Amino acid sequence: MENVEKTKLRLLREAVQNNIEGVRSPRPKARARRKGVLTLWLWGGLLVATLGYLLAPGHGVSKGSAPATADAKVESVASPAPLDDPILEPEAPLPTPRPLNRAVVPLAIRRIVIDAGHGGHHTGAIADSGLSEKEVTLDIALRLRRLIGNGAFEVIMTRQDDRTVSLAKRVEFANSSRADLFVSIHVNWLEPRNIRALETFYVGPTDDPAVMKLASLENHDSGYSLADYRRILEKVYIDERRDESRELARSIHTELYRELRQVNTKLENRGVKTAPFAVLIGTQMPAILAEVSCLSNHDEVELLSDGNYREKIALAILRGIHRYSNNFNIYVKKGT
């Protein structure tokens, strides 16, 4: 057996190499990333194709193949993907996406999907007062659409009234509409009930039990198990769309927190996080899910019952979208 000094030397060399690799492949600068939006769409398509392939019967991650329990969670992290799957074959990595010269194809945010969470039979969380998540999310979504009006963006909505729309339908709608951004509005329920927190999510895996629980609740009617999502996400971790989604999440979250804490001084900033929500996984464009308030908290329910507060939420989301959009440098008005 080699002695400790030799082992240390080897480990040190590996640690340095690991860091050097990190330095050589830095997180893309914001501008460089945005140049790759078209490429990103292509990769998004590939991602969806991969998901579709994986979720098809007989491809290892079919519905019901693993129970969505804590045990399954651990298992799914550690288990390698089936090696007979040509798409997931580790020895055949996908080519590195190359940034697109923007002079060739002007890029801009034109069409935004506003997704009012829940609806119809899916009420979402319900406050003691009877105020339901589906009512609040729809109201905020409609306000947001009004605020955008005939401005810079075209708005399309996954629902405009109190109707049941499955998560899969929402994803399909956003993708077929060739939208540039997807913004999903939800309201949280957190224990203990004195918590009043703001958190915004973009696609990615999570080890946070609270987020896992939230994701499993929000994904209730998706048809996929959380273990399926987690396994898939392990493979799409380096998706470029993720970076754009994170930027969008950060922009919207920053504006929401800035706006709302002025009147909701005890609001807790839980930051931007990753989570395997169905609508974030399936959509092909940069996508976020904002939990804008807590129906579990009595004070927040009072605030949410006030139209002015809901207007503030809509306004903050709009500002966040503008903030993200402005970073593109190119600002193309609808119809131009």
Add this chain to the structure above:
Amino acid sequence: MEDTNETMCVGIDLGTSRSAISASNGERHVIDSYVGWPVDMVARKLVKKPVLVGREALENRAMLDLRRPLERGIIKEGSEKDEEAVQELLRHLISLIGIKQKGKNRPKVRAVVGVPAEAFRVSRQRLRGAMEGIADSVMLVSEPFAVAYGLEALLHAMIIDIGAGTADFCVMQGRYPTEDDQRTLTTAGDFIDEQLSKFIKENHSEAQFSIHMVREWKEKWSFVGQPKNRVVVIAPAKGKTAELDITEEMRIACESILPPVCETMIDLLSRVAPEYQEKVRNNIIVAGGSSLISGLSEALEKALQEPGGGRVTVVRDPLFAGSDGGLAIARDASTADWEKLSL
């Protein structure tokens, strides 16, 4: 590598609750991971500083925009203020070992920063960015690896580093740990605080207390299993001072992290090559602030009985095990290595 007057090696353990630094000049410090800015002119006049860090920030929190910028050991996203707070924290740690920010005689700082495995994976660039202007070269390593390196527990060992934000697991098999060798759980010290706070509220509804008080109580009297003494704390209730017996609440809250910790420990063990599993089972090392929970090593050993028994030891100096390990790495790395890692 030899230390010179021109270089200073440091190991930093960047934690959610506490951050520690160990330097090649012999200085070692641990601070609370809090940063606060005076909320207005009056507060600024009272605290007499533009920014407060550590215990000082915590004690003056009423006058400050107080930040605990490392959520689960990762720089919080979505808040520029939290990014700034991380930089202030790092700047303060470096100043504690006697390094000035600028000046002709300022040595080159070579820093090894230990972070949770999850942070290592997702926010490596953000952490490197935060070190710009503070250190000259930076190497990021996973926290349990730093602990293992410092203790020379490099082969057939498991490190469980339980901090405030995360519990990091790492099996050392004589190689640089890969993702398969590591796990990160978010059920750690902060989770205990939340549970304890909830249970006290349920059982002592009239008592008034803050999360900071709960954290202090836990740090003094945390335990799993049988209590050595009753845990009695003092808190205001209805305008008067009241004594609260929170022994049972403390036990239940502290034991709430045992199931995921034990499950992860055994799961990682089961992935070790069969011929080495017994060796690893008998070489489990617990580090981090939460390793100070009384009775923890015994509880983990009890969980190991089913797969054949094992031995769990708590590091002698849990608060500095990570930063000391980082310092050992920093010292052993060659000048050529450091040049490759310059900022």
